[in-house]
Amino acid sequence: MNSIYKASVAALALGVASTSAFADGHTVSGELRIVSDMSNPAPRAVMEGLVADFGALNPDLNIELTIVDREAWKTQIRNSLTADAPDVVNWYAANRMGPYVEAGLFEDVSDMYEDGSLPGLDAVKGAMTLNGAQWGVPYTFYQWGIYYREDIFNELGLEEPTTMEQEMANCQVILDSGRKCYAIGTKFLWTAGGWFDYMNMRTNGFDFHMELARGEVEWTDERVVQTFENWAALIEMGAFIDDHQSYSWQEALKFMTDGDATAYLIGNFAVAPMRDAGLDDSQIDFYQFPTIADVPQGEDAPTDTFHIPAQASNKDNARAFLAYVASADVQTEINAGAALGQLPVNANSGVDADEFLEQGFDMLSNNAQGGVAQFFDRDFPAEMASVGMEGLQEFMVFPENRDDILERLEDARQRIYQ
Amino acid sequence: MATATTQRSWYKRNEIAVTPWLFLLPGIVMFALYVIFPIFQSFWISFHQWDGLGEKTWVGLANYERLLGGDRKFETSFWNNLRWLVLYLLAIPMGLFISLFLNQKVFGIRLYKSLFFFPFVISQVVVGLVFSWFYLPGDLGLLNVVIGFFGFEPVNILGRAESATYGIIAAGLWPQTAYCMILYLTGLNSVDPEQVEAARLDGAKGHRMLWHVILPQLKPATFIAFVVTIIGALRSFDFIAVMTNGGPFGSTRVLSFYMFEESLSEFGFRMGYGAAIAVVLFFIMLGFITYFLWSMYQDEKGAR
Numbered sequence: 001m002n003s004i005y006k007a008s009v010a011a012l013a014l015g016v017a018s019t020s021a022f023a024d025g026h027t028v029s030g031e032l033r034i035v036s037d038m039s040n041p042a043p044r045a046v047m048e049g050l051v052a053d054f055g056a057l058n059p060d061l062n063i064e065l066t067i068v069d070r071e072a073w074k075t076q077i078r079n080s081l082t083a084d085a086p087d088v089v090n091w092y093a094a095n096r097m098g099p100y101v102e103a104g105l106f107e108d109v110s111d112m113y114e115d116g117s118l119p120g121l122d123a124v125k126g127a128m129t130l131n132g133a134q135w136g137v138p139y140t141f142y143q144w145g146i147y148y149r150e151d152i153f154n155e156l157g158l159e160e161p162t163t164m165e166q167e168m169a170n171c172q173v174i175l176d177s178g179r180k181c182y183a184i185g186t187k188f189l190w191t192a193g194g195w196f197d198y199m200n201m202r203t204n205g206f207d208f209h210m211e212l213a214r215g216e217v218e219w220t221d222e223r224v225v226q227t228f229e230n231w232a233a234l235i236e237m238g239a240f241i242d243d244h245q246s247y248s249w250q251e252a253l254k255f256m257t258d259g260d261a262t263a264y265l266i267g268n269f270a271v272a273p274m275r276d277a278g279l280d281d282s283q284i285d286f287y288q289f290p291t292i293a294d295v296p297q298g299e300d301a302p303t304d305t306f307h308i309p310a311q312a313s314n315k316d317n318a319r320a321f322l323a324y325v326a327s328a329d330v331q332t333e334i335n336a337g338a339a340l341g342q343l344p345v346n347a348n349s350g351v352d353a354d355e356f357l358e359q360g361f362d363m364l365s366n367n368a369q370g371g372v373a374q375f376f377d378r379d380f381p382a383e384m385a386s387v388g389m390e391g392l393q394e395f396m397v398f399p400e401n402r403d404d405i406l407e408r409l410e411d412a413r414q415r416i417y418q
Numbered sequence: 419m420a421t422a423t424t425q426r427s428w429y430k431r432n433e434i435a436v437t438p439w440l441f442l443l444p445g446i447v448m449f450a451l452y453v454i455f456p457i458f459q460s461f462w463i464s465f466h467q468w469d470g471l472g473e474k475t476w477v478g479l480a481n482y483e484r485l486l487g488g489d490r491k492f493e494t495s496f497w498n499n500l501r502w503l504v505l506y507l508l509a510i511p512m513g514l515f516i517s518l519f520l521n522q523k524v525f526g527i528r529l530y531k532s533l534f535f536f537p538f539v540i541s542q543v544v545v546g547l548v549f550s551w552f553y554l555p556g557d558l559g560l561l562n563v564v565i566g567f568f569g570f571e572p573v574n575i576l577g578r579a580e581s582a583t584y585g586i587i588a589a590g591l592w593p594q595t596a597y598c599m600i601l602y603l604t605g606l607n608s609v610d611p612e613q614v615e616a617a618r619l620d621g622a623k624g625h626r627m628l629w630h631v632i633l634p635q636l637k638p639a640t641f642i643a644f645v646v647t648i649i650g651a652l653r654s655f656d657f658i659a660v661m662t663n664g665g666p667f668g669s670t671r672v673l674s675f676y677m678f679e680e681s682l683s684e685f686g687f688r689m690g691y692g693a694a695i696a697v698v699l700f701f702i703m704l705g706f707i708t709y710f711l712w713s714m715y716q717d718e719k720g721a722r
Binding site for chain 2: 071074075078082099100102103105187188189242243245246377382383385386390393394397408415
């Protein structure tokens with residue numbers, strides 16, 4: 001059994017190099033049940049396309065695809081993995097895999113990384129590794145950074161800043177012109193986590209940020225306080241839009257499209273709605289979050305993934321599908337600007353000719369020497385993330401509550417990481 | 419054949435005693451399986467640390483020590499629950515006055531009654547959404563447009579920790595008032611016209627008529643309105659989830675929302691702690707339920 005499966009995986013590895021090889025008879029057959037959380041319009045089309053193409057390559061395979069709401073999936077996955085598990089599911093990289101890996105609900109797919117059936121994935125292997133093994137394959141990731149209104153910057157004679165001093169000088173000009181510097185909507189908290197990630201990674205470096213995520217540093221540490229002081233300088237000059245605690249990130253986008261705020265620290269997924277709102281590429285542009293201290297720049301680049309439940313019944317077919325999704329050509333295709341509009345995880349894939357994808361890919365390949373983080377709510381354990389993000393939101397509205405907030409987070413840290 | 423006869427005769431002999439239990443049996447089984455058993459299960463889980471997937475770890479009373487020993491989220495939730503319970507009762511007098519106002523025979527009164535009842539028919543989620551748009555900060559929300567017309571500064575009701583809970587309660591009162599109104603309208607139908615006539619001959623009118631003649635006859639309606647309003651106040655979950663998601667800064671949580679957050683939300687799955695909150699909430703509710711049962715028992719005894 002094992003050798004048959006090894007042979008088929010090896011065949012797939014060959015097939016990956018040139019997709020047409022699939023058609024030569026190295027196909028899988030039987031059943032494959034996929035549950036996907038790619039429910040937004042563009043990702044949904046991609047997922048359906050993936051299934052159709054994989055089905056065409058494997059005519060004897062009967063694929064059953066169920067697409068569930070992305071938010072609902074975050075809680076449904078538990079039931080799905082334990083009762084009548086499908087063969088392939090979507091999830092997220094890094095610590096977010098933790099609960100399912102610990103509970104033995106994700107299949108260990110280290111063998112796929114070892115036997116060469118996943119060529120080109122070495123760079124992203126780390127994000128899939130927990131307890132020394134790999135638990136799934138990624139299919140897309142995207143950069144975070146500052147998206148700004150190029151036309152307003154030109155009107156005010158501003159340049160893309162590279163340091164925090166320049167950033168704040170720019171911001172003063174923007175404020176004097178009657179606008180706000182940053183749109184943000186913190187109603188659902190996580191957007192504040194993005195700001196904290198960058199302020200902390202720029203103030204204390206990537207390694208310190210990860211120590212904090214692993215609970216090895218106290219929240220009341222001077223260095224953390226320094227991060228919050230740097231952040232407070234922006235808050236106190238009125239850089240952020242008012243009442244951001246009442247908006248979702250989509251609602252806050254309106255401030256940017258109306259020109260009432262000039263920039264937005266967000267992931268690349270925000271580009272599509274900005275374009276839909278009528279901004280063209282001459283009006284929006286992107287720059288890397290400016291430096292604060294002299295530390296190598298770390299970046300947030302969240303990765304979305306596919307996994308095989310440990311209780312799946314067609315694991316060989318599932319492995320074939322995972323290898324297919326991560327293969328270079330498929331990666332190029334599904335991450336193109338017209339499809340997901342994000343970055344491919346395979347080093348051999350091409351990045352679509354898109355202003356933002358090119359800049360993001362260049363930034364992550366050449367200018368993220370510090371390291372690549374997943375995101376606040378994926379790097380920190382779940383409970384710490386939820387307590388933390390609530391504190392961050394409060395800090396953004398009442399920066400004077402800093403010490404109280406940090407003490408609360410420190411209490412939580414001592415309890416959670418014991 | 420012989421056994422069948424004896425069985426039938428045993429049933430015949432005990433028919434009167436057994437039949438009620440046979441009819442009750444499905445209900446008892448369901449109630450035990452879906453209500454009684456989960457209650458004790460919650461008690462059991464609340465003594466553990468458990469992520470819902472792996473092994474449970476026995477922690478004794480640790481969850482309760484943390485919960486009752488100065489958990490700020492719990493304190494906020496508890497006081498918010500009390501605010502809901504007290505302020506939600508405003509729905510009863512408001513419903514009463516609207517029903518008195520609508521209890522007349524003019525052209526189109528049925529239409530007016532339906533319009534007043536309308537908010538109770540639409541889903542709580544929709545009511546919550548409508549109110550959160552109404553409260554939108556800046557000049558986006560209708561509320562700020564209206565108070566801006568009178569020269570007031572714009573307010574951000576749901577964005578401020580001090581006002582957010584009251585904003586949500588106000589939204590909740592809208593459908594709840596309609597519910598109380600319909601209860602009183604049916605109650606007013608059964609007011610004895612002869613008593614009203616007699617009171618009028620004795621010279622009673624206005625608030626004396628209301629207080630001494632009408633209200634005592636509405637006592638059953640008041641009792642039901644009280645019960646459904648208390649239950650409604652404890653079921654405030656939908657409004658909170660839709661309007662603020664517990665925020666800003668966790669200031670609008672109530673116990674049921676906190677329980678959900680700890681045990682079932684995206685960053686939750688601390689089942690033990692969630693169960694401990696559920697147990698505390700259970701005892702609070704038990705207080706009310708005991709009171710209702712006791713007063714119903716008293717009423718029945720009086721009627722006998």
